[in-house]
Amino acid sequence: ERAPNGRPLRAVGSFLNITRRKEAELERERLELLIRQAQKLESLGVLAGGVAHDFNNLLTAVLGNLYLLRQAVPEDPALRELIDDAAHAAERGAALVRRLLTFGRPDIAQDEVLDLDTLVAESAALARPMVEPQVKLVIQGGPGRALVKGSSSALEQVLVNLFVNARDAMPDGGTITVSRSTVMLTSKRRWAPPELPRGRYHVIAVRDTGTGMPPDVLEKIFDPFFTTKPVGRGSGLGLPTALAIARAHGGWLSAESTPGRGSIFRLLLPVLDDGEAR
Ligand SMILES: Nc1ncnc2c1ncn2[C@@H]1O[C@H](COP(=O)(O)OP(=O)(O)OP(=O)(O)O)[C@@H](O)[C@H]1O
Ligand SMILES: [Mg+2]
Incomplete structure (x- = not known):
């Protein structure tokens, strides 16, 4: 026609x-x-x-x-x-x-009510000596007060792991930016994992200006023992552990990367209603 x-x-x-x-x-x-x-x-x-x-x-x-x-x-x-x-x-x-x-x-006593801004600040304080001055760590925060239920030590471990990975990806220096937001998860979202129920989630995004990852690396980063680091430097357990901890909290950890530009890791945690917080 x-x-x-x-x-x-x-x-x-x-x-x-x-x-x-x-x-x-x-x-x-x-x-x-x-x-x-x-x-x-x-x-x-x-x-x-x-x-x-x-x-x-x-x-x-x-x-x-x-x-x-x-x-x-x-x-x-x-x-x-x-x-x-x-x-x-x-x-x-x-x-x-x-x-x-x-x-x-993951050994997680999920009874603590946690303020995510406090959690980020405390994780940053833990990681700073390992990261600075080679790399800048910038905390941007987010709107309102963000509460979740979970284990502060386990979630700190997740964030510190992400900060150290970001540092390793920036051998010539750069910036780690941590920001917080809230998403309504629907099945349409690009990085919505299949097992998460729909609903509201807090998102902590950890962005670096590092090497980024080609698709064949990105595909394997959550595999236990997968590492691109020299023997003795990396065991390849950081991210699988971080994902296991996020899942144990009813959340998720996702990764996005552009080779040569950097990576973004997003930690999703279910929003705790004010009512549940008491
Ligand atoms: N921010 C990032 N930028 C670029 N590559 C990354 C980043 N984070 C992780 N990776 C890649 O993913 C791999 C796996 O990361 P993971 O944290 O699981 O293990 P590791 O850092 O190599 O070792 P470990 O954390 O056990 O000391 C890394 O070796 C690296 O190749
Ligand atoms: Mg690591």
Whole structure:
């Protein structure tokens, strides 16, 4: 079918249809990926929790015996050094196991009523010595008073992890900007995860001006043990743990990134009504 001037009439319409179908397909693929990721985390969490528990007992035995050995050996600096090295390695193992345990089942007493601005300020105070002066940490706050129910120590861990990741992404310096907002989650929102019920959520956005991530990295950042950092620098548990903690709060953690420009991580937490806060 053509217009009197000879230009095709339908071409534009069918082009739009194809685009829309492609978009719907992409959206479905994206949701499937999110669901698969959540399931993978679930089963890995159970596995990690079990293994970590056994390791904890083993490392306690190793450390206890090294302590006794240290008392028993004669004053020999060379021997002492060997024992101290072994104890140091075992302690590092124990620290890693503690992180695995958190990742398996985040230990969260959800009874605290938390003010998000206080939480952000306290996390920033914790992170500042690790971040500044190489990187600037700017807190923008948000409208009104934002209350959530949860564990301040677990949520601080999430934010500190995000700040440290942002720092690592800005070896030549840059700025971390933390802002707060509220969203009404409907199924239409681009980064709305499938498992979250609709409703109002507080959002803490952590934005950096760092390297950003190419899509093939972005896809894997919530996989346990995925890291692009040198051995000894990163264990690849920061983000999976952070996501597990966010989920345990009925929330979510999402990431968006532009290579060469930077990344935005958004921590979503369900809004606590004034009535529930009392
Ligand atoms: N803000 C960011 N900018 C660029 N890349 C990031 C950012 N945050 C995370 N990443 C990428 O995601 C990977 C995984 O992050 P995650 O925090 O889980 O582990 P890690 O930082 O490598 O190690 P860990 O946190 O256990 O010390 C990082 O190695 C990095 O490649
Ligand atoms: Mg990290």
